[in-house]
Amino acid sequence: MSATIPESARGPIEDLRERVAALHGELVRYGLVVWTAGNVSARVPGHDLMVIKPSGVSYDDLTPASIVVCDLHGELVEGELSPSSDTAAHAYVYRHRPDVGGVVHTHSTYASAWAAVGESIPCALTAMADEFGGEIPLGPFARIGDDSIGRGIVETLAGHRSTAVIMKNHGVFTIGRDAKAAVKSAVMCEDVARSTHIARQLGPLVPIAEDDVDALHDRYQNVYGQGGQQR
Secondary structure, three states, X not given: OOOOOOHHHHHHXXXXXXXXXXXXXXXHHOOOOOOOOOEEEEEOOOOOEEEEOEOOOOHHHOOHHHOEEXXXXXXXXXXXXXXXXXXXXXXXXXXXXXXXXXXEEEOOHHHHHHHHHOOOEOOOOHHHHHHHOOOXXXXXXXXXXXXXHHHHHHHHHOOOOOOEXXXXXXXXXXXXXXXXXXHHHHHHHHHHHHHHHHHHHHOOOOOOOHHHHHHHHHHHHHOOOOOOOOO
């Protein structure tokens, strides 16, 4: 293990373990994962630490106590189990995107189908404009196990409003200001991936004009909901 946990981080870590364990249940509820695939992580505010799902653990067996703590280089700091095989990718995102507080990875069916054909998802639905502010971009192929995926995520999302990226031949990674926001992005990504896939069976997709995308995204992010707190 690479470091000790400061006393000031203890409370936030226990809180995040509870939240992250519960959020994995949302991946199951929305049909975004199968078996033990997929993971949610959260940055520990004010510390160079993150909590993340352990590798190969069934969702039925996942508890707050089984969520492990790692540093932002992917090294295990606390926990009895090995971290997710995607830990290095999550850690890379946190190191290079200080605005990100949560990262999610899934192999959800429809979004992964777009990954398999190597295509971004065009912004052809108002729901996409609202949530992602444009297309959901395609990231490069990268092998699992080091920070190559994380590098692809960061580079692909640079200059994009999208909080989701489809990694070629792999699946979906989403980011958010916290873990719950990243999970929401994963849910919405699969929803629009399904709708656009079905639509393309009927004919070519019709992208929304850029100025309309801008207006829709601004309304949803800043006006929609109770006091603009829809997210």
